[in-house]
Amino acid sequence: MESDPRTPCFFICPYLGGNHLNTLQNYGWNELHQTHWIEHQENFKSSEGKIGRVTLEHKHMYRVVTELGEWLAVCSGSLLHRAIDRRDYPAVGDWVAIEQMPGEERGIIHSILPRTSVFSRKTAGDSMTEQLIAVNVDIVFLVTSMNEDFNPRRLERYLVAAYDSGAIPVIVLTKADLCDTPQDFIDQASNIAFGTDVFAVSSKTGAGIDHVIALLKDGKTAALLGSSGVGKSSLVNAICGDATMDVQTIREDDAKGRHTTTHRELIALPAGGVLIDTPGMREFQLWNDSESIEGSFSDIEALTASCKFNDCSHKSEPGCAIQQALADGSLAEDRFMSYLKLQREIAYLERKTNTQAQIAERKRWKAIAKTQKR
Known part of the structure; x- marks a missing residue:
């Protein structure tokens, strides 16, 4: 009888110890994740807990591959209660602590291991x-x-x-x-x-x-x-x-x-x-801090450091390395304009997210205060 090609191929994974048959090495399990798992196990109260990796997410349902095969899974109530923003929920690529529902090919995700990126x-x-x-x-x-x-x-x-x-x-x-x-x-x-x-x-x-x-x-x-x-x-x-x-x-x-x-x-x-x-994306708005621009625009960052004045606005100041590079053609104007646009976009995003974070924190403490009064 031929095996179903969708069925995972199992083998011994030395990182987990014992003689468990699993597919986790096929899915990127390594010593760093093993270290995270050992440190994270104290959050597990059930002896049935397994490690798994999220391979698909769809409307708060997840497909998770484990040493025992693939399970459909949902988040536990405690995980949902602890979640504040999107990063507190599982995502494709996450390693998670998961418990199998008795007698079913389904699981409950209890927690998320620390992410490397x-x-x-x-x-x-x-x-x-x-x-x-x-x-x-x-x-x-x-x-x-x-x-x-x-x-x-x-x-x-x-x-x-x-x-x-x-x-x-x-x-x-x-x-x-x-x-x-x-x-x-x-x-x-x-x-x-x-x-x-x-x-x-x-x-x-x-x-x-x-x-x-x-x-x-x-x-x-x-x-x-x-x-x-x-x-x-x-x-x-x-x-x-x-x-x-x-x-x-x-x-x-x-x-x-x-x-x-x-x-x-x-x-x-x-x-x-x-x-x-991942799905194709025509609109890609950044979600990060301004330091990440340095890696992508290292040429402009280097020129900025060569300006005569530390607070150079790169407009009309004497000794501006940026203006000199634009004049001699060593820096393309559209690249510099893109650099300025991304800086403005990230600065605006940081202001808005900081304001929203403050509002969310006030709401959270109000909710805690109401609970304590009850």
């Missing part, structure tokens, strides 16, 4: 809330195609968010087989991503795919980030060597894509490593 953005629209894209990620693949949809300014935003997350950014330029001048796109990406690896790949011919796969060795977890139609799903299929993800074509008139991936999902790769595929 958090990749997030501001929720689309006017809401001042954070949306978690992926957590516990080692590498962020910033995916963009080598056609009319290539956008250096959007790529700069992705880089800022990647540096802030704690993960390593890597730029992946797709559709090399359809591009006559791939080196032009590589140069453009390299000029705004100092010290960041840039790979040109073709999911159709397989060119460059080995370089991407090599980065995932030793059980690394990577997230794919990019707009619709840049070829993320095709890249996943090329890395996996099969049709793991559905693929749709781009529109010929503007090279923009249609949504293929509609949710975040964690995928264990046959050759080792883990991928988190």
Whole structure:
């Protein structure tokens, strides 16, 4: 009888001890997570507690892979009671403490292990809330195609968010087989991503795919980030060597894509490593602090340090290194404008979030006071 291809392949995991059969190493379990688990076990009251990783999230329901297979899970009442903001809830990529419901392939998530990285953005629209894209990620693949949809300014935003997350950014330029001048796109990406690896790949011919796969060795977890139609799903299929993800074509008139991936999902790769595929995002508003700009705009930060005056506004002061670089062409004006725009955006976000945090804290203490009176 053939096994169901969706059934996880089990093996011995030395990190957990004992002779448990499990899949956790396939999903990125390592010694650091083992240390977190040992430190975190004191929060467990049930002897049935297991460790698991969230592979899918859908409307407060989660799919969690454990040493005993995959379970559908919900958060426990105590976890929900402790939660204040979005970061207090599980996200795709989280390692969680989970208890199996008796006699069912379902579980209850009691707590979340400490995260090694958090990749997030501001929720689309006017809401001042954070949306978690992926957590516990080692590498962020910033995916963009080598056609009319290539956008250096959007790529700069992705880089800022990647540096802030704690993960390593890597730029992946797709559709090399359809591009006559791939080196032009590589140069453009390299000029705004100092010290960041840039790979040109073709999911159709397989060119460059080995370089991407090599980065995932030793059980690394990577997230794919990019707009619709840049070829993320095709890249996943090329890395996996099969049709793991559905693929749709781009529109010929503007090279923009249609949504293929509609949710975040964690995928264990046959050759080792883990991928988190994410839906395409045309709007990407930052959710971080201003220090993260330094990594993405290190050239401008270096010029700023060379200005004659420490409080230089980079407008008309004598000895301004920024104005000199703009005049001689060593700094592109649109890149500097993008830098200023992102600084203003982050400053505004910090003011708004600080105000909202104060309001939320007052509401919390009012609720505590009412409870004590009762």
